[in-house]
Amino acid sequence: MDKESSNFSQIVLKNVSKVFQDFVAVDNINLDIKKSEFFSLLGPSGCGKTTTLRMIAGLESPTSGKIFLGGKDVTNVPAYKRDVNTVFQDYAIFPHMNVWDNIYFPLKMKGISKKEAAPKIEKVLKLVNMLNFSNRYSHQLSGGQRQRIALARALVNEPQALLLDEPLGALDFKLRVAMQTVLKDIQQELGITFIYVTHDQTEAITMSDRIAVMRQGVVDQIGTPDEIYNKPATPFVASFIGEMNFVDGKVVEEYEDELKVKIANNFIICKKNNYLIKKDDEVLVSIRPEKVYINPEQKLPNQIYAKLSRIVFRGDNYQITTQFDSSELTSVVAAKSINLNFNLGHELRLGWYTEDVQVFPIQLKKNIIKYK
């Protein structure tokens, strides 16, 4: 962490907003992206992540705020003079040029001759493993191959930062996973800053050094994948990333750095956080399913009893749903680790550690993402 924060700021956004007619796409966001960082902008569609990326690229100009690239203010610098390149969502390969000419294009714009360009083009083609495709046209390539060419074309100028706008969105699952590795390897090999826009939380978590989670034009949280996953700052982040249990409760006791919360007829202990939560406040409590242990051997700090209501086998794990009063708790346990000789309705003892629970003001409940 210290190493990163001492690093040079590659891209800085200061109070950047973008308003389209009467729609606020990006609302006063601040980002500080470090050199050689793999930085993701994560959020559901319409959250402003692509607009943010386009403003960094220069394809959109901010309504207010400033954008710095390598320490220089580039807010009013047009896209073609900015030292960043973009991999577009549907690749935007020029259909009237073959692969070689596509990759030569950015070099040609810099006035580099074909002869000088040839070794550079060969190098990037080798990097994306497409050396034998230089004479092909876009319509003769598969989705994954177009993706690689778009990547090569954006990298050939060795930009200060590479911007990727949902580059894997159009690919099928297996290819997407394979391309994730390719992208990550290339990023590490070249040490170029990557800004990666995605709505796929798994993608963001597995590839990024840091993630900014966006919601309706604002950044809810910026942090490492670990922080985002284990210490979500808002119920929105908590619900958007991975699976999450949410339970309503009420604070009954306030201690120095802990809160005692009543959920239904049970009492649990939560760690205090940045929110101002006092005694008698209504709260929203969240816990990851895999952090809820079923019939734990030792006694855990938090324990409740609940009735088994559903078991779903998901290959490598079981999803076990239990009910207590009107609330529901889901837990996930590894398939091999548990003996499930219970009937539905059987009473189970659920337990978890205090630090695995997040507590939020009840007002934020409306931001929870519900998938239906």
Added chain:
Amino acid sequence: MKNVKSSTKQLAFYSPKNINNARSFILGIPITVWLVLIVLVPVLLMFIMSFKQKSGYEILNVFTFNNYLEFFKNETYWKLLLKSFRMAFIVSIVAIISGYPLAYFISRRLRKFRNFFYMLIITPLWVSYLVRIIAWRTILGNRGLINTALLNLGIIKEPLSIFLYNQVSVVITLTYIAIPFVFIPLYTSLEKIPNNIIDAARDLGASEFNTFINVIFPLSLPGLVTGFMLSFIIALGDYIIPAQLGGNTGIMYGNVVWAQFGGAFNWPFGSALGFILFFIAAIVLIIAQIFGSKEGIFVE
């Protein structure tokens, strides 16, 4: 077992694929009949006619190459054909030069009122061809708009006659007629270019000008070639504009063909002249097509 086999055969016949084939066959009948009756048969009749012989006021049912030989023997005809080609070429080039910026501006620069301007340019097509031609006579004539304006401004003392009844007036009017036909395919091909292709060009370091030269223009070529061909065909075969505005020097090949069918009453010779035009124009258009078919234009 036999029964099962035959029933699967039956099923195969009624499979959606076959039904689709049958349907597209039936749907294709009207257009095929239309093409054969309206296009193919008349051309064929004209082709047959071109080998017959006129004698007095009769057309003899003989087979002869005399009509074609006459064209090559008499230099008036092929010189006039060359001149018509030259004029049609000039008209098409001028129409493209003036239509391209228009199509580019309306399709890619305008955000609002795009359809309005599109319709505005198409509107003249709804006005009678003859009316539009006569309109140009009043603009270019001795007491026309241009001369009156120049006289009133004191630039000239006598009306100029250089505007009307010559090649220039024919080229101007033909160009005016051709512009919508150039505009429509150009507009369509320009509008079809995805925005992210333009974004990509800008992002990769291309200025506005370079984006146009390297990306927009090459991608609009199919529309440009189509526009050129349409305009070329319209200008090459026209005989009304030369007759109305051409005077002695503005006469075109179409007038001669027309004269054979009208005043001269020599249908076989007119057919031969017409077929020669048809044949040479087809060759030019095929060449244009080959030139215009660039690799990788947007295919769905």
